[in-house]
Amino acid sequence: xxxxxxxxxxxxxxxxxxxxxxxxxxxxxxxxxxxxxxxxxxxxxxxxxxxxxxxxxxxxxxxxxxxxxxxxxxxxxxxxxxxxxxxxxxxxxxxxxxxxxxxxxxxxxxxxxxxxxxxxxxxxxxxxxxxxxxxxxxxxxx
Amino acid sequence: xxxxxxxxxxxxxxxxxxxxxxxxxxxxxxxxxxxxxxxxxxxxxxxxxxxxxxxxxxxxxxxxxxxxxxxxxxxxxxxxxxxxxxxxxxxxxxxxxxxxxxxxxxxxxxxxxxxxxxxxxxxxxxxxxxxxxxxxxxxxxxxxxxxxxxxxxxxxxxxxxxxxxxxxxxxxxxxxxxxxxxxxxxxxxxxxxxxxxxxxxxxxxxxxxxxxxxxxxxxxxxxxxxxxxxxxxxxxxxxxxxxxxxxxxxxxxxxxxxxxx
Numbered sequence: 001x002x003x004x005x006x007x008x009x010x011x012x013x014x015x016x017x018x019x020x021x022x023x024x025x026x027x028x029x030x031x032x033x034x035x036x037x038x039x040x041x042x043x044x045x046x047x048x049x050x051x052x053x054x055x056x057x058x059x060x061x062x063x064x065x066x067x068x069x070x071x072x073x074x075x076x077x078x079x080x081x082x083x084x085x086x087x088x089x090x091x092x093x094x095x096x097x098x099x100x101x102x103x104x105x106x107x108x109x110x111x112x113x114x115x116x117x118x119x120x121x122x123x124x125x126x127x128x129x130x131x132x133x134x135x136x137x138x139x140x141x142x
Numbered sequence: 143x144x145x146x147x148x149x150x151x152x153x154x155x156x157x158x159x160x161x162x163x164x165x166x167x168x169x170x171x172x173x174x175x176x177x178x179x180x181x182x183x184x185x186x187x188x189x190x191x192x193x194x195x196x197x198x199x200x201x202x203x204x205x206x207x208x209x210x211x212x213x214x215x216x217x218x219x220x221x222x223x224x225x226x227x228x229x230x231x232x233x234x235x236x237x238x239x240x241x242x243x244x245x246x247x248x249x250x251x252x253x254x255x256x257x258x259x260x261x262x263x264x265x266x267x268x269x270x271x272x273x274x275x276x277x278x279x280x281x282x283x284x285x286x287x288x289x290x291x292x293x294x295x296x297x298x299x300x301x302x303x304x305x306x307x308x309x310x311x312x313x314x315x316x317x318x319x320x321x322x323x324x325x326x327x328x329x330x331x332x333x334x335x336x337x338x339x340x341x342x343x344x345x346x347x348x349x350x351x352x353x354x355x356x357x358x359x360x361x362x363x364x365x366x367x368x369x370x371x372x373x374x375x376x377x378x379x380x381x382x383x384x385x386x387x388x389x390x391x392x393x394x395x396x397x398x399x400x401x402x403x
Contacts, residue, residue: 001170004170004174005173005174005177008174008177008178008181009177009181011181012177012178012181012184014184015181016184016185016188019185019188019189024189024192025185025188025189025192037266041303042298042301042304043303064285070167087256105303106303108266122224
């Protein structure tokens with residue numbers, strides 16, 4: 001449940017950044033804000049999509065898996081928990097790469113991107129904890 | 143997900159069942175729905191507020207724009223469009239490549255408006271000053287606008303992320319637009335127009351320009367790059383507002399129509 005709530009929060013954060021990138025929130029403008037510097041840099045897009053839109057897809061994926069894991073049919077299935085750990089691990093790696101770019105290449109820190117990175121780390125931690133709980137429960141049951 | 147427990151009583155799967163009460167699950171979905179609702183309302187409010195703030199009425203107590211800048215179009219055009227722009231700003235490049243061609247052919251060349259570009263190189267863009275200096279040097283040879291277009295068209299090749307030495311690319315653009323390279327290089331090396339660019343940037347500060355690109359069209363301020371339809375409406379509104387009063391063109395000495403294309 002905690003994973004779903006955090007993923008929902010992350011989803012709206014990345015939606016906000018995507019809408020900004022598309023010029024629908026605020027303006028696609030260059031001010032003194034470092035978020036703008038990062039968003040409008042050449043690394044603001046990845047494989048033809050805004051990085052923030054990848055964030056939207058990531059959080060939707062995590063949310064879907066988290067809700068799937070709540071369903072009676074899947075609640076004890078380790079596949080869902082393992083998928084969550086895998087997906088959030090990928091998210092952590094991607095966030096780490098983006099943070100490295102901000103610090104050492106773009107030389108600007110987008111605070112919303114940092115919040116998203118922290119949410120991703122939190123999701124990874126919760127997913128690992130969830131998988132461990134499930135594994136222990138299964139072991140005890142056996 | 144973190145609610146699975148061993149149920150000593152057994153369950154639908156041997157040994158592992160959910161212990162979460164149905165009421166608890168319901169509360170969770172209510173909470174999730176509330177988070178979603180708050181998110182939707184917040185984003186909707188931001189979008190609506192952004193649309194409302196994009197074209198705003200200028201504070202009438204602000205002084206008239208006095209910076210010379212670079213002008214395209216007829217001095218007798220009823221509307222003046224002033225753009226404060228930074229050559230390294232992607233939003234400015236977006237406007238220059240997507241909207242400005244229409245503005246030129248449908249508003250400037252038809253005599254409905256004239257366009258004034260005012261330098262606003264931002265500190266966050268390390269290579270932008272070189273581009274502004276190059277455009278000013280091109281202006282010496284009557285080629286500001288071709289240089290302006292060339293600089294914006296390949297912004298990603300000379301910006302801060304692309305290189306630490308933008309001169310290579312920008313000098314190539316100068317050659318491409320047909321500048322006398324001897325005069326151009328001398329102008330660039332001496333930073334001949336630095337004071338002019340700084341004066342233009344100071345004008346932006348006087349006008350409370352928050353970011354680039356920003357446009358002043360009549361009594362309105364347009365914040366950010368906008369599409370053709372929105373832009374045309376702003377010009378039409380300015381023309382309508384100016385028409386009954388037969389507003390005089392800007393005061394003598396404030397318009398330098400030396401760089402018409």
